[in-house]
Amino acid sequence: MVPSWSRLARIVVLSVCLACSASWGAPRKKWVMLTGCQYVTNPSDDGDSFRVRCGDKGFIVRLYFVDAPETNFVYPERTREQAVYFGATLDQTLRAGKEAGDVVRDTLQVPFTVWTRWANAAGRSRERRYYALVQVNHRWLDEILVSKGLARVKGVSTNLPSGQNWREHADRLDALEADAKRQHIGAWGKPTTENTAP
Numbered sequence: 001m002v003p004s005w006s007r008l009a010r011i012v013v014l015s016v017c018l019a020c021s022a023s024w025g026a027p028r029k030k031w032v033m034l035t036g037c038q039y040v041t042n043p044s045d046d047g048d049s050f051r052v053r054c055g056d057k058g059f060i061v062r063l064y065f066v067d068a069p070e071t072n073f074v075y076p077e078r079t080r081e082q083a084v085y086f087g088a089t090l091d092q093t094l095r096a097g098k099e100a101g102d103v104v105r106d107t108l109q110v111p112f113t114v115w116t117r118w119a120n121a122a123g124r125s126r127e128r129r130y131y132a133l134v135q136v137n138h139r140w141l142d143e144i145l146v147s148k149g150l151a152r153v154k155g156v157s158t159n160l161p162s163g164q165n166w167r168e169h170a171d172r173l174d175a176l177e178a179d180a181k182r183q184h185i186g187a188w189g190k191p192t193t194e195n196t197a198p
Contacts, residue, residue: 029117031161037134039108046071047100047145048155049121049129054114060129061114062121064158065173066142066151069097069187085152086187096187100150107144112136115161131156140169147176149186 034054042051047068052061069086070079071094083093116132134141145151153173157166181188 031115034114036111037114047104060127061132062129063142064131064133064156067154068100068151069093071097088187146173149180149188153177
């Protein structure tokens with residue numbers, strides 16, 4: 001007996017659901033804590049993506065939760081989109097991007113901790129980048145950047161190593177972003193009419 005199309009369709013749907021449920025139940029990679037990390041200066045680093053050395057491992061960190069302004073006009077559409085978001089001129093946005101990179105470099109002059117799951121943060125660089133959270137002096141680096149108006153809450157999110165739900169952390173970042181915007185600091189500074197992004 002040849003199965004009817006509806007029966008065949010149900011079998012296919014059931015097979016797909018079973019295959020998906022196996023992957024949904026698969027354990028996520030566990031957090032790895034790397035202590036005593038050091039910032040490695042590189043001209044292409046910026047506020048949300050930069051090089052670190054942790055013991056014998058050197059790699060590029062891409063911060064979870066945030067997007068810092070670009071530091072150059074290599075990707076003009078992205079820079080324009082960031083300028084529109086911050087209500088800033090293109091020049092102000094690029095200056096804020098440079099300032100974000102400077103804050104990261106200066107903040108990470110002391111040993112810090114990197115939390116990662118070694119999740120690939122594909123980017124335009126040929127070098128491999130990994131999503132991570134960075135903790136320095138008991139503070140999260142993404143919170144520092146957002147509170148200074150040098151990053152916006154955007155990007156890949158994850159539950160924190162402590163088990164805190166990602167939404168709680170994102171809510172805190174949203175509050176810090178609103179405060180920075182209210183104070184007109186960092187990229188949220190009052191724009192001029194010159195070079196205002198379209």
